[in-house]
Amino acid sequence: MSITVLLADDEPIIRDCLRVILEDQPGIRVVAEAGDGAEAVALARRLRPDVCLVDVQMPELDGIQVTAALAGPELRDPLRVVVVTTFDLDAYVYGALRGGAVGFMLKDAGPDLLVEAVRAAHAGDALISPQVTLRLLRHLTAEAKPKGRAPARPLSERETEVARAVAKGRTNQEIGAELGISLSTVKGHVAAVQAKLGLRNRVEIAAWAWEYGLVSA
Template identity: 75%
Template sequence: MTIRVLVADDQAMVRGGLRMILEDQPDITVVGEAADGAEAVELARRLRPDVCLVDIRMPRLDGIEVTRALAGPGVADPLRVVVVTTFDLDEYVYGALRGGAVGFVLKDAGPGLLVEAVRAADAGDALVSPSVTLRLLRHLTGPPAAGARGSERPLTDREAEVVRAIGRGRTNQEIAAELFISLSTVKSHLSGIQAKLGLRNRVEVAAWAWENGLMGQR
Protein backbone atom coordinates (compact mmCIF):
# COMPACT_ATOMS: atom_id res chain seq x y z
CA MET A 1 0.00 0.00 0.00
CA THR A 2 1.09 3.57 -0.71
CA ILE A 3 1.84 5.81 2.28
CA ARG A 4 -0.06 9.09 1.86
CA VAL A 5 1.89 12.10 3.16
CA LEU A 6 1.03 15.74 3.82
CA VAL A 7 3.95 18.21 3.77
CA ALA A 8 3.68 21.44 5.78
CA ASP A 9 6.44 24.06 5.51
CA ASP A 10 6.29 27.81 4.88
CA GLN A 11 9.11 27.67 2.30
CA ALA A 12 8.04 26.54 -1.17
CA MET A 13 11.53 25.30 -2.05
CA VAL A 14 11.63 23.10 1.05
CA ARG A 15 8.19 21.67 0.30
CA GLY A 16 9.31 20.94 -3.24
CA GLY A 17 12.49 19.25 -2.04
CA LEU A 18 10.63 17.08 0.45
CA ARG A 19 8.11 16.11 -2.23
CA MET A 20 10.91 15.06 -4.60
CA ILE A 21 12.60 12.94 -1.92
CA LEU A 22 9.37 11.23 -0.89
CA GLU A 23 7.89 10.64 -4.32
CA ASP A 24 11.14 9.07 -5.46
CA GLN A 25 10.06 6.15 -3.26
CA PRO A 26 7.66 3.62 -4.83
CA ASP A 27 5.59 3.28 -1.65
CA ILE A 28 5.13 6.99 -0.78
CA THR A 29 3.01 9.72 -2.36
CA VAL A 30 2.47 13.35 -1.32
CA VAL A 31 -1.25 14.12 -1.23
CA GLY A 32 -1.05 17.76 -0.18
CA GLU A 33 1.14 20.73 0.73
CA ALA A 34 0.50 23.44 3.30
CA ALA A 35 2.29 26.79 3.56
CA ASP A 36 1.29 27.59 7.15
CA GLY A 37 0.08 25.86 10.30
CA ALA A 38 -3.60 26.65 9.99
CA GLU A 39 -3.67 25.35 6.43
CA ALA A 40 -1.84 22.22 7.60
CA VAL A 41 -4.52 21.47 10.18
CA GLU A 42 -7.34 22.10 7.71
CA LEU A 43 -5.80 19.95 4.97
CA ALA A 44 -4.84 17.15 7.36
CA ARG A 45 -8.35 16.90 8.76
CA ARG A 46 -9.83 16.90 5.25
CA LEU A 47 -7.35 14.59 3.49
CA ARG A 48 -6.60 12.25 6.43
CA PRO A 49 -3.04 11.41 5.29
CA ASP A 50 -1.17 8.48 6.81
CA VAL A 51 1.69 10.77 7.91
CA CYS A 52 1.99 14.54 8.31
CA LEU A 53 5.44 16.13 7.92
CA VAL A 54 5.35 19.41 9.83
CA ASP A 55 7.91 22.20 10.16
CA ILE A 56 8.35 23.92 13.54
CA ARG A 57 8.40 27.59 12.53
CA MET A 58 5.35 28.45 10.41
CA PRO A 59 2.92 31.40 10.23
CA ARG A 60 -0.46 31.41 12.00
CA LEU A 61 0.16 28.14 13.89
CA ASP A 62 3.61 26.76 14.64
CA GLY A 63 4.52 23.09 14.29
CA ILE A 64 3.94 22.28 17.95
CA GLU A 65 0.45 23.78 17.86
CA VAL A 66 -0.27 21.83 14.66
CA THR A 67 0.97 18.64 16.31
CA ARG A 68 -1.28 19.15 19.34
CA ALA A 69 -4.27 19.84 17.09
CA LEU A 70 -3.73 16.69 15.02
CA ALA A 71 -2.19 14.20 17.46
CA GLY A 72 -2.37 15.60 20.97
CA PRO A 73 -4.17 14.25 24.05
CA GLY A 74 -7.91 14.39 23.64
CA VAL A 75 -7.88 14.27 19.82
CA ALA A 76 -10.58 11.76 18.91
CA ASP A 77 -8.96 10.37 15.78
CA PRO A 78 -5.28 11.38 15.95
CA LEU A 79 -3.00 11.53 12.93
CA ARG A 80 0.67 10.57 12.85
CA VAL A 81 2.90 13.64 12.87
CA VAL A 82 6.63 13.78 12.16
CA VAL A 83 8.28 17.13 12.86
CA VAL A 84 10.93 18.04 10.28
CA THR A 85 12.98 21.10 11.19
CA THR A 86 16.30 22.90 11.08
CA PHE A 87 16.05 23.65 14.79
CA ASP A 88 16.85 21.01 17.43
CA LEU A 89 16.29 23.17 20.51
CA ASP A 90 15.22 21.16 23.56
CA GLU A 91 12.00 23.16 23.91
CA TYR A 92 10.99 22.19 20.37
CA VAL A 93 11.88 18.52 20.83
CA TYR A 94 10.06 18.16 24.14
CA GLY A 95 7.10 20.22 22.91
CA ALA A 96 6.71 18.15 19.77
CA LEU A 97 6.99 14.77 21.51
CA ARG A 98 4.70 15.83 24.38
CA GLY A 99 2.29 17.15 21.77
CA GLY A 100 1.96 13.71 20.22
CA ALA A 101 4.58 13.66 17.44
CA VAL A 102 5.92 10.21 16.53
CA GLY A 103 9.08 11.55 14.97
CA PHE A 104 11.50 14.46 15.09
CA VAL A 105 13.88 14.70 12.14
CA LEU A 106 16.43 17.40 11.36
CA LYS A 107 16.45 18.66 7.79
CA ASP A 108 20.20 18.05 7.52
CA ALA A 109 19.85 14.40 8.58
CA GLY A 110 19.61 13.29 4.95
CA PRO A 111 16.85 11.86 2.73
CA GLY A 112 17.35 8.30 3.99
CA LEU A 113 16.37 9.15 7.56
CA LEU A 114 13.42 11.22 6.38
CA VAL A 115 12.05 8.28 4.39
CA GLU A 116 12.69 5.91 7.29
CA ALA A 117 10.83 8.27 9.65
CA VAL A 118 7.80 8.33 7.33
CA ARG A 119 7.74 4.55 7.07
CA ALA A 120 8.23 4.16 10.83
CA ALA A 121 5.35 6.54 11.54
CA ASP A 122 3.08 4.71 9.11
CA ALA A 123 3.94 1.43 10.84
CA GLY A 124 3.05 2.88 14.24
CA ASP A 125 6.67 3.25 15.35
CA ALA A 126 8.63 6.39 16.25
CA LEU A 127 11.93 7.76 15.01
CA VAL A 128 13.97 10.71 16.26
CA SER A 129 17.14 12.02 14.60
CA PRO A 130 20.14 10.29 16.22
CA SER A 131 21.79 13.53 17.38
CA VAL A 132 18.56 14.62 19.08
CA THR A 133 18.02 11.18 20.61
CA LEU A 134 21.48 11.15 22.15
CA ARG A 135 21.14 14.61 23.66
CA LEU A 136 17.78 13.77 25.20
CA LEU A 137 18.79 10.38 26.53
CA ARG A 138 22.09 11.44 28.04
CA HIS A 139 20.04 13.16 30.73
CA LEU A 140 19.25 9.61 31.87
CA THR A 141 22.85 8.47 32.42
CA GLY A 142 23.89 7.16 35.80
CA PRO A 143 22.52 4.34 37.95
CA PRO A 144 19.10 2.96 37.07
CA ALA A 145 16.24 4.98 38.45
CA ALA A 146 14.20 3.50 41.27
CA GLY A 147 11.26 2.96 38.94
CA ALA A 148 13.26 1.68 35.99
CA ARG A 149 11.53 -1.11 34.15
CA GLY A 150 13.05 -4.53 33.95
CA SER A 151 11.97 -7.66 32.13
CA GLU A 152 11.12 -11.14 33.34
CA ARG A 153 12.32 -12.38 29.94
CA PRO A 154 16.03 -11.53 29.69
CA LEU A 155 17.43 -10.17 26.45
CA THR A 156 19.69 -12.36 24.36
CA ASP A 157 23.22 -11.12 23.68
CA ARG A 158 22.18 -10.10 20.16
CA GLU A 159 19.09 -8.27 21.43
CA ALA A 160 21.26 -6.41 23.95
CA GLU A 161 23.57 -5.35 21.10
CA VAL A 162 20.58 -4.03 19.16
CA VAL A 163 19.29 -2.17 22.23
CA ARG A 164 22.66 -0.50 22.80
CA ALA A 165 22.83 0.52 19.14
CA ILE A 166 19.36 2.06 19.39
CA GLY A 167 20.49 3.84 22.57
CA ARG A 168 23.34 5.38 20.56
CA GLY A 169 20.82 6.72 18.04
CA ARG A 170 21.57 4.28 15.23
CA THR A 171 19.00 3.71 12.48
CA ASN A 172 17.91 0.21 11.48
CA GLN A 173 20.16 0.32 8.40
CA GLU A 174 23.16 1.39 10.49
CA ILE A 175 22.49 -1.40 13.00
CA ALA A 176 22.33 -3.95 10.21
CA ALA A 177 25.69 -2.77 8.84
CA GLU A 178 27.35 -2.69 12.29
CA LEU A 179 26.17 -6.15 13.33
CA PHE A 180 26.45 -7.75 9.86
CA ILE A 181 22.82 -8.82 9.80
CA SER A 182 19.95 -8.09 7.42
CA LEU A 183 17.54 -5.20 7.79
CA SER A 184 14.66 -7.63 8.25
CA THR A 185 16.57 -9.33 11.08
CA VAL A 186 17.06 -5.97 12.82
CA LYS A 187 13.32 -5.29 12.55
CA SER A 188 12.56 -8.77 13.90
CA HIS A 189 14.89 -8.22 16.87
CA LEU A 190 13.32 -4.81 17.54
CA SER A 191 9.81 -6.30 17.57
CA GLY A 192 10.93 -9.02 19.98
CA ILE A 193 12.67 -6.51 22.24
CA GLN A 194 9.60 -4.28 22.41
CA ALA A 195 7.41 -7.27 23.25
CA LYS A 196 9.77 -8.47 26.00
CA LEU A 197 10.15 -5.05 27.59
CA GLY A 198 6.59 -3.86 27.09
CA LEU A 199 7.73 -0.82 25.08
CA ARG A 200 5.93 0.86 22.20
CA ASN A 201 8.70 2.15 19.94
CA ARG A 202 12.45 2.64 19.46
CA VAL A 203 12.49 5.92 21.41
CA GLU A 204 11.22 4.07 24.48
CA VAL A 205 13.75 1.27 23.82
CA ALA A 206 16.56 3.86 23.78
CA ALA A 207 15.32 5.41 27.01
CA TRP A 208 15.12 1.95 28.61
CA ALA A 209 18.73 1.25 27.62
CA TRP A 210 19.97 4.40 29.34
CA GLU A 211 17.72 4.00 32.39
CA ASN A 212 18.83 0.42 32.97
CA GLY A 213 22.57 0.93 32.55
CA LEU A 214 23.05 -0.96 29.26
CA MET A 215 24.92 1.91 27.66
CA GLY A 216 27.91 1.39 29.93
CA GLN A 217 28.18 -2.29 29.01
CA ARG A 218 30.10 -3.92 26.18
Protein backbone atom coordinates in the same frame (compact mmCIF):
# COMPACT_ATOMS: atom_id res chain seq x y z
CA MET B 1 -0.07 1.40 -2.77
CA SER B 2 1.62 4.76 -2.24
CA ILE B 3 2.60 6.23 1.12
CA THR B 4 0.59 9.44 1.40
CA VAL B 5 2.33 12.44 2.95
CA LEU B 6 1.24 15.86 4.22
CA LEU B 7 3.84 18.65 4.26
CA ALA B 8 3.51 21.46 6.80
CA ASP B 9 5.97 24.35 6.57
CA ASP B 10 5.41 28.09 6.36
CA GLU B 11 8.10 28.47 3.66
CA PRO B 12 6.77 27.57 0.17
CA ILE B 13 10.28 26.95 -1.15
CA ILE B 14 10.92 24.38 1.62
CA ARG B 15 7.65 22.62 0.81
CA ASP B 16 8.63 22.56 -2.86
CA CYS B 17 12.01 21.01 -2.03
CA LEU B 18 10.46 18.38 0.23
CA ARG B 19 7.85 17.54 -2.40
CA VAL B 20 10.52 17.07 -5.09
CA ILE B 21 12.62 14.85 -2.81
CA LEU B 22 9.71 12.65 -1.77
CA GLU B 23 7.91 12.35 -5.10
CA ASP B 24 11.15 11.37 -6.77
CA GLN B 25 10.91 8.16 -4.74
CA PRO B 26 8.77 5.21 -5.82
CA GLY B 27 5.69 4.65 -3.69
CA ILE B 28 5.52 8.07 -2.00
CA ARG B 29 2.89 10.69 -2.87
CA VAL B 30 2.41 14.15 -1.35
CA VAL B 31 -1.33 14.66 -0.98
CA ALA B 32 -1.48 18.04 0.78
CA GLU B 33 0.56 21.05 1.85
CA ALA B 34 -0.07 23.46 4.71
CA GLY B 35 1.50 26.84 5.36
CA ASP B 36 0.54 27.11 9.03
CA GLY B 37 -0.19 24.82 11.96
CA ALA B 38 -3.95 25.26 12.07
CA GLU B 39 -4.24 24.40 8.38
CA ALA B 40 -2.00 21.37 8.90
CA VAL B 41 -4.22 20.02 11.66
CA ALA B 42 -7.40 20.56 9.63
CA LEU B 43 -6.00 18.94 6.48
CA ALA B 44 -4.48 16.02 8.36
CA ARG B 45 -7.70 15.26 10.20
CA ARG B 46 -9.68 15.37 6.96
CA LEU B 47 -7.29 13.49 4.68
CA ARG B 48 -5.68 11.09 7.20
CA PRO B 49 -2.31 10.86 5.40
CA ASP B 50 0.04 8.02 6.27
CA VAL B 51 2.77 10.43 7.40
CA CYS B 52 2.79 14.13 8.33
CA LEU B 53 6.06 16.04 7.94
CA VAL B 54 5.77 19.05 10.24
CA ASP B 55 8.08 22.04 10.73
CA VAL B 56 8.48 23.45 14.25
CA GLN B 57 8.21 27.18 13.68
CA MET B 58 4.89 27.96 11.99
CA PRO B 59 2.13 30.56 12.42
CA GLU B 60 -1.16 29.84 14.22
CA LEU B 61 0.04 26.60 15.83
CA ASP B 62 3.68 25.59 16.08
CA GLY B 63 4.92 22.13 15.17
CA ILE B 64 4.88 20.91 18.75
CA GLN B 65 1.21 21.87 19.12
CA VAL B 66 0.41 20.28 15.76
CA THR B 67 2.16 17.08 16.83
CA ALA B 68 0.18 16.90 20.08
CA ALA B 69 -3.08 17.53 18.22
CA LEU B 70 -2.45 14.80 15.65
CA ALA B 71 -0.31 12.23 17.45
CA GLY B 72 -0.86 12.77 21.17
CA PRO B 73 -0.70 9.60 23.30
CA GLU B 74 -4.26 10.17 24.52
CA LEU B 75 -5.71 9.97 20.99
CA ARG B 76 -7.52 6.80 19.94
CA ASP B 77 -6.30 6.86 16.35
CA PRO B 78 -3.17 9.04 16.19
CA LEU B 79 -1.47 10.00 12.97
CA ARG B 80 2.24 9.45 12.36
CA VAL B 81 4.13 12.72 12.64
CA VAL B 82 7.77 13.33 11.76
CA VAL B 83 9.07 16.73 12.84
CA VAL B 84 11.45 18.27 10.31
CA THR B 85 13.20 21.44 11.40
CA THR B 86 16.31 23.58 11.20
CA PHE B 87 16.46 23.77 14.98
CA ASP B 88 17.56 20.92 17.28
CA LEU B 89 16.90 22.75 20.54
CA ASP B 90 16.23 20.43 23.46
CA ALA B 91 12.78 21.93 24.10
CA TYR B 92 11.75 21.17 20.52
CA VAL B 93 13.08 17.62 20.60
CA TYR B 94 11.45 16.72 23.91
CA GLY B 95 8.22 18.49 23.03
CA ALA B 96 7.93 16.65 19.74
CA LEU B 97 8.73 13.19 21.10
CA ARG B 98 6.56 13.59 24.19
CA GLY B 99 3.78 14.85 21.95
CA GLY B 100 3.80 11.59 20.02
CA ALA B 101 6.13 12.24 17.08
CA VAL B 102 7.69 9.11 15.60
CA GLY B 103 10.66 10.98 14.20
CA PHE B 104 12.70 14.14 14.53
CA MET B 105 14.80 15.15 11.53
CA LEU B 106 17.00 18.15 10.87
CA LYS B 107 16.55 19.73 7.45
CA ASP B 108 20.25 19.36 6.75
CA ALA B 109 20.16 15.61 7.42
CA GLY B 110 19.97 14.97 3.69
CA PRO B 111 17.31 13.59 1.34
CA ASP B 112 18.14 9.92 1.92
CA LEU B 113 17.54 10.14 5.66
CA LEU B 114 14.34 12.13 5.11
CA VAL B 115 12.96 9.44 2.81
CA GLU B 116 14.05 6.75 5.26
CA ALA B 117 12.20 8.57 8.05
CA VAL B 118 8.99 8.65 6.01
CA ARG B 119 9.22 4.96 5.18
CA ALA B 120 10.05 4.10 8.79
CA ALA B 121 7.07 6.08 10.09
CA HIS B 122 4.74 4.38 7.61
CA ALA B 123 6.05 0.98 8.70
CA GLY B 124 5.34 1.79 12.35
CA ASP B 125 9.00 2.36 13.05
CA ALA B 126 10.78 5.59 13.96
CA LEU B 127 13.88 7.51 13.06
CA ILE B 128 15.71 10.39 14.72
CA SER B 129 18.60 12.34 13.20
CA PRO B 130 21.88 10.94 14.58
CA GLN B 131 23.00 14.33 15.90
CA VAL B 132 19.70 14.72 17.76
CA THR B 133 20.09 11.24 19.26
CA LEU B 134 23.51 12.23 20.58
CA ARG B 135 22.07 15.39 22.19
CA LEU B 136 19.39 13.33 23.91
CA LEU B 137 21.94 10.82 25.18
CA ARG B 138 24.18 13.50 26.60
CA HIS B 139 21.30 15.30 28.29
CA LEU B 140 19.52 12.31 29.76
CA THR B 141 22.60 10.49 31.02
CA ALA B 142 23.81 13.68 32.70
CA GLU B 143 20.82 13.64 35.05
CA ALA B 144 21.36 12.46 38.60
CA LYS B 145 19.09 9.45 38.35
CA PRO B 146 16.91 7.84 35.70
CA LYS B 147 13.23 8.69 35.48
CA GLY B 148 12.20 5.65 33.47
CA ARG B 149 9.72 3.22 34.94
CA ALA B 150 10.52 -0.40 35.65
CA PRO B 151 8.69 -2.82 33.31
CA ALA B 152 5.68 -4.69 34.67
CA ARG B 153 7.45 -7.88 33.55
CA PRO B 154 11.26 -7.97 33.53
CA LEU B 155 12.95 -7.77 30.14
CA SER B 156 15.04 -10.76 29.17
CA GLU B 157 18.75 -10.30 28.60
CA ARG B 158 18.21 -10.31 24.83
CA GLU B 159 15.31 -7.85 25.05
CA THR B 160 17.50 -5.54 27.11
CA GLU B 161 20.22 -5.74 24.45
CA VAL B 162 17.68 -4.90 21.76
CA ALA B 163 16.28 -1.97 23.75
CA ARG B 164 19.80 -0.64 24.25
CA ALA B 165 20.52 -0.94 20.52
CA VAL B 166 17.28 0.86 19.65
CA ALA B 167 18.30 3.68 21.99
CA LYS B 168 21.60 3.99 20.13
CA GLY B 169 19.72 4.55 16.88
CA ARG B 170 20.35 1.13 15.34
CA THR B 171 17.99 -0.11 12.63
CA ASN B 172 16.52 -3.61 12.85
CA GLN B 173 19.00 -4.79 10.22
CA GLU B 174 21.92 -3.36 12.20
CA ILE B 175 20.65 -4.90 15.43
CA GLY B 176 20.35 -8.28 13.76
CA ALA B 177 23.91 -8.09 12.42
CA GLU B 178 25.27 -6.84 15.74
CA LEU B 179 23.59 -9.54 17.82
CA GLY B 180 23.77 -12.34 15.26
CA ILE B 181 20.00 -12.87 15.03
CA SER B 182 17.50 -12.75 12.18
CA LEU B 183 15.44 -9.72 11.21
CA SER B 184 12.21 -11.45 12.23
CA THR B 185 13.71 -12.27 15.63
CA VAL B 186 14.70 -8.63 16.12
CA LYS B 187 11.16 -7.52 15.29
CA GLY B 188 9.81 -10.06 17.78
CA HIS B 189 12.04 -8.73 20.54
CA VAL B 190 11.09 -5.12 19.76
CA ALA B 191 7.40 -6.06 19.95
CA ALA B 192 7.98 -7.86 23.26
CA VAL B 193 9.76 -4.85 24.73
CA GLN B 194 6.91 -2.56 23.66
CA ALA B 195 4.34 -4.90 25.20
CA LYS B 196 6.18 -5.27 28.51
CA LEU B 197 6.77 -1.53 28.84
CA GLY B 198 3.40 -0.43 27.49
CA LEU B 199 5.06 1.64 24.76
CA ARG B 200 3.87 2.45 21.26
CA ASN B 201 6.98 2.64 19.12
CA ARG B 202 10.77 2.69 18.92
CA VAL B 203 11.04 6.32 19.93
CA GLU B 204 9.37 5.53 23.24
CA ILE B 205 11.62 2.48 23.69
CA ALA B 206 14.65 4.70 23.12
CA ALA B 207 13.39 7.34 25.54
CA TRP B 208 12.77 4.68 28.20
CA ALA B 209 16.21 3.14 27.70
CA TRP B 210 17.93 6.52 27.98
CA GLU B 211 15.97 7.51 31.06
CA TYR B 212 16.35 4.12 32.74
CA GLY B 213 20.12 4.21 32.33
CA LEU B 214 20.59 1.38 29.80
CA VAL B 215 22.85 3.55 27.66
CA SER B 216 25.45 6.23 28.24
CA ALA B 217 26.57 9.00 25.94
